Amino acid sequence: MNLILDKIFAHTTKFIALGVLLIVAWIFTELFQQSLVSIQSSGFDFVTQTKWAPNLEKFGALPAIYGSVVSTFLAMVLAVPVAIGVAIFLSELAPAKLKSPVGVSIELLAAIPSVIYGMWGLFYFVPIIRDIVGGVGISMLSAGIVLSIMILPFMAAVTRDAMNTTPDILKESAYALGGTKWDVIKDVVMPYAKAGIIGSFILALGRAIGETMAVTFVMGNVHKISLDLTQPATSIPVTLANEFNEADTGIYYSSLFELSLLLLVISFTIISIAKFYFLRRKRLGA
Amino acid sequence: MATITQILEEKALEVKNFEFTYAGADAPSIKKLDMPIAKNSITALIGPSGCGKTTLLRSFNRIHDLYPGNKYEGEILFKDRNILTPKEDLINLRIKIGMIFQKPTAFPMSIYDNVAYGMRLQGIKNKTELEGRVEKALTDAAIWKEVKDRLKHDANGLSGGQQQRLCIARAIAVEPEVLLFDEPTSALDPISTAGIEELVVELKEKVSIIIVTHNMQQAARVSDYTGFMYLGELIELGRTEEMFVTPREKLTEEYITGKFG
Numbered sequence: 351m352n353l354i355l356d357k358i359f360a361h362t363t364k365f366i367a368l369g370v371l372l373i374v375a376w377i378f379t380e381l382f383q384q385s386l387v388s389i390q391s392s393g394f395d396f397v398t399q400t401k402w403a404p405n406l407e408k409f410g411a412l413p414a415i416y417g418s419v420v421s422t423f424l425a426m427v428l429a430v431p432v433a434i435g436v437a438i439f440l441s442e443l444a445p446a447k448l449k450s451p452v453g454v455s456i457e458l459l460a461a462i463p464s465v466i467y468g469m470w471g472l473f474y475f476v477p478i479i480r481d482i483v484g485g486v487g488i489s490m491l492s493a494g495i496v497l498s499i500m501i502l503p504f505m506a507a508v509t510r511d512a513m514n515t516t517p518d519i520l521k522e523s524a525y526a527l528g529g530t531k532w533d534v535i536k537d538v539v540m541p542y543a544k545a546g547i548i549g550s551f552i553l554a555l556g557r558a559i560g561e562t563m564a565v566t567f568v569m570g571n572v573h574k575i576s577l578d579l580t581q582p583a584t585s586i587p588v589t590l591a592n593e594f595n596e597a598d599t600g601i602y603y604s605s606l607f608e609l610s611l612l613l614l615v616i617s618f619t620i621i622s623i624a625k626f627y628f629l630r631r632k633r634l635g636a
Numbered sequence: 637m638a639t640i641t642q643i644l645e646e647k648a649l650e651v652k653n654f655e656f657t658y659a660g661a662d663a664p665s666i667k668k669l670d671m672p673i674a675k676n677s678i679t680a681l682i683g684p685s686g687c688g689k690t691t692l693l694r695s696f697n698r699i700h701d702l703y704p705g706n707k708y709e710g711e712i713l714f715k716d717r718n719i720l721t722p723k724e725d726l727i728n729l730r731i732k733i734g735m736i737f738q739k740p741t742a743f744p745m746s747i748y749d750n751v752a753y754g755m756r757l758q759g760i761k762n763k764t765e766l767e768g769r770v771e772k773a774l775t776d777a778a779i780w781k782e783v784k785d786r787l788k789h790d791a792n793g794l795s796g797g798q799q800q801r802l803c804i805a806r807a808i809a810v811e812p813e814v815l816l817f818d819e820p821t822s823a824l825d826p827i828s829t830a831g832i833e834e835l836v837v838e839l840k841e842k843v844s845i846i847i848v849t850h851n852m853q854q855a856a857r858v859s860d861y862t863g864f865m866y867l868g869e870l871i872e873l874g875r876t877e878e879m880f881v882t883p884r885e886k887l888t889e890e891y892i893t894g895k896f897g
Contacts, residue, residue, distance in 0.1 A: 445704065522699055523741040523803070527754035527810065528731040537753070541744040 381614060384607035387600060396608060402573035402589075404597070409605040411612070413573040417490065417585035418613075421565060422558045424494025424579070429502045430551060436502075437509035437547075442535050453510070459503035468567035471496035476568055485580035492568040493583070500564050501554040508553070512546025513539050549628030556620040560613060562587035586613045638670065639884045641874040643861070648814055648844035649673040649696065650713040656691055659705025665691050667868045669710075673814075673861075678836065678845040680859035680876065682852055684897050688868040689848045693816050696846065697733045698726055714814075731758065733814040734807035734843075739823045740799030742791035747783050750791045750802055754810035769809055776842075777805035778835050797828025804835060808843070815839065817847040821854065833858050852892055856880050864888045 388396065392409050399410025440453055472488075475496060480487030516539045524534045540547070570582025571592045584592075586609050597603040650673065656666040666688045673679050681689040691700075698719065700706040711718040719729055731754070743750050751770045760766060770787075774780040779801040783794070791802055800820060807815060817836065821829040836845060836858050849855050855862050856876060863873040864887070872885045883889040890896060 517741075519737050519739060520741050520743070522702065523735075523737060524743065524753075525702060526697055526699060526730050526735040527806065528727045528757050530727065533757055537745075538743055544744075 378614070381607055381611040385604055385611050387604035388608040391601060392605070392608075396605070397612070400573075400575055404593075404599070404602045404605075407599070407601055409601070411586075411589075411605075411609055413575050414584050414586045414589045414609060415612070416575050417493075417569070417583040417588070418559055418616075420579075421490055421493040421497055421569070421583070421585055422555060424491070425497035425501060425558045426551070426555060428495065428498035429505055429554070432498075433502055433505035433509055433551075433554075434547075436506040437513055438535055438539075440506070440510045441513040442531065442539060453507070456503045456507050456510075460507055463563075464500060464561060465563040467496055467500045467564040471564065472567040479580075483580050486570075486582065488568055488570040488582050489580045490569070490576075490583040491579040493565040493585070494579070496564050496568050497558050497561060500561065501558050504557065505550055505554045508550035509543075509547050512543040512550060515546065516542045545628045549624045552620055552624035552628060556617050556624065559620065560587060560617045562591050566591045586610075638870045639872045639874070640670070640672070640870070641861075641878070643672045643674045645674040645677060647672050648675040648677075648714075649846075650711075651692075652711040652713065654692075654695070654708070654710035654712060656688075656695055656700070656709075657707040658691075659703065659707075664709075665868050666695075669868075669870050671863060671870050671873060673844060673846060675844045676840055676842075677860040678840050678847060678858055679861040679863060680855035681846065681848045681863050681865060682850075682855050682891075683865035683871075684891070685850075686867075687865040689863075689865045690818055692865070693818055693846060693848050695720075696814065696816055697730050697735050698724070699730075699735065701726060731810050732812055733816065734810065734812035735816040736800070736803055736807055736818065736820045738819045740796055740803055742794065742799045742802055745791065746788050747791045747794070747802060748787040751806050751809050754806060758810065770805075773805040773809035774802075776808055776839070777801045778831070778838075779805060795828070797824050797831060800824060800828065800832055801835065804832075804839075808839065812843060814844045814846070817845065817849075819848055819850060822850065829854075852880075864891060866891070 388409065392399075396409060396411050397415065398412060399408070400412045401408045401410045402413060436456065440449060440456075444452065471492060476487040476492050479489070479492045479495070483491065520542065521534050521538055524538045529537070565585060566588050569584060569588050571584045571588050572582040573584055573589075574581070576583065590606055590610055590613075594606055597606055651669055651671040654666060654669045655664045657664040669692065681693065683689050694700050695708060695712065700708075708720045710720070712720055714729075714733070743753060745753070748770055751773050752766050755766060755769060771780060771784075774783060779798060782798060783802075791799065794802060820836075821832050824832065833854065836847065839845060840860075847855075847859065859876045861873060862876045862879045864871045864879070864885070866887055872879065872883065872888045874884070879888065880892060883892060
């Protein structure tokens with residue numbers, strides 16, 4: 351009797367697990383099918399043209415791709431050094447009394463829904479940016495900064511966890527040779543945790559590039575490539591969030607689907623690199 | 637009172653009225669301990685788990701200071717100077733008093749960089765000097781022949797025994813005067829263990845050695861002096877060949893004959 355129950359349980363869990371695979375495949379095929387009209391009519395122009403004019407049936411997604419790449423890049427440039435600093439402080443420098451309260455608040459920050467970052471960004475952050483750099487405030491720069499603030503806690507927390515895996519005995523060995531705190535962080539902790547740290551950056555990158563709500567508020571949805579970061583811009587998810595309910599023609603609708611397919615492929619690639627290359631279980635020192 | 641044999645050699649270290657209390661602990665883990673350590677000899681510290689032998693060993697290079705709140709009292713004299721004062725230069729102290737750990741601790745870098753690490757910390761940049769001293773350290777640690785063709789390889793590719801000899805090479809490369817071994821063979825197979833023991837005996841020509849071990853045979857094989865510790869006190873310190881044959885304290889006798897452990 352128990353054996354049968356075991357089997358039923360095993361099969362149920364297997365079925366559920368396989369269901370996950372099925373859903374991924376389903377989403378992929380659905381997006382692909384819906385994109386077909388656009389793929390056939392626009393071809394490669396879709397990713398090389400800069401003009402996005404649905405009323406003229408011109409669909410050049412380059413500004414959205416550009417916006418996604420630049421806002422994400424900005425976010426990473428701003429967030430990476432701060433995240434490393436916070437992680438070093440928490441794992442190596444902070445006194446025990448500070449470690450846990452600061453650590454917990456960083457994890458809490460990571461749990462804030464992104465729509466809240468977007469609202470806060472629009473009402474309190476954009477005006478500051480406007481006062482400092484001019485323009486309308488709603489811009490690529492605001493999007494990059496809000497994104498960087500959004501991914502920072504996650505990055506800092508995972509980087510700290512990676513650094514914490516460095517065995518005490520390895521650090522002690524470096525101190526025992528006459529190393530200072532800085533020597534040990536630079537030569538032992540960082541190299542030991544390198545794979546985990548880079549993995550966390552790439553996961554954060556994946557989150558930033560797909561982020562919708564936080565940037566929709568502050569980016570502007572303007573399909574224009576501008577080198578001036580204070581100008582409004584758009585990104586793939588911002589376009590999708592803004593335009594689906596306006597998509598009145600089949601080709602417009604299909605173009606948005608192709609855009610989402612593009613985003614899915616980019617995100618999958620990034621996450622796969624992080625998972626398979628950097629976040630594999632690595633050999634344990636000693 | 638502990639029974640302590642007079643040390644005939646010059647002393648490398650001298651522990652006087654030493655007490656050690658871990659952060660947050662009510663009672664000291666080491667109580668009123670006096671102990672001379674002979675120069676260019678091997679002193680083994682034995683005793684049951686929790687007797688304080690590793691705690692004592694880790695006081696000699698003040699590695700306890702990495703964790704806040706630990707407290708030293710009394711004196712440990714090194715070259716007639718008490719190293720327990722707050723103004724002691726710990727970096728300098730740890731260059732003079734090196735340490736080998738329970739497990740091999742190769743750094744995540746190449747074999748060459750591992751051995752050169754301590755010298756680089758001291759600011760030695762001259763390539764010829766580094767190369768010469770790396771080769772000498774690896775030779776002295778009896779591992780040069782095995783690694784000379786792969787100095788640029790990741791040190792973590794070496795076997796456990798090789799890694800432990802690499803760690804010894806890394807420690808002797810900075811030319812310390814004292815080496816502390818904290819159960820250096822506890823993670824190794826018998827053949828690697830024999831190799832490390834042989835190496836330790838050879839090293840005493842140049843350095844004074846203190847070795848903590850759980851293995852009484854190991855203490856008997858390698859050491860010149862043996863200290864038996866129990867509940868944070870030194871019970872007996874004597875010449876190894878005498879202590880294992882004719883222990884003077886009843887507790888020592890009971891421990892080495894296996895009545896408790």
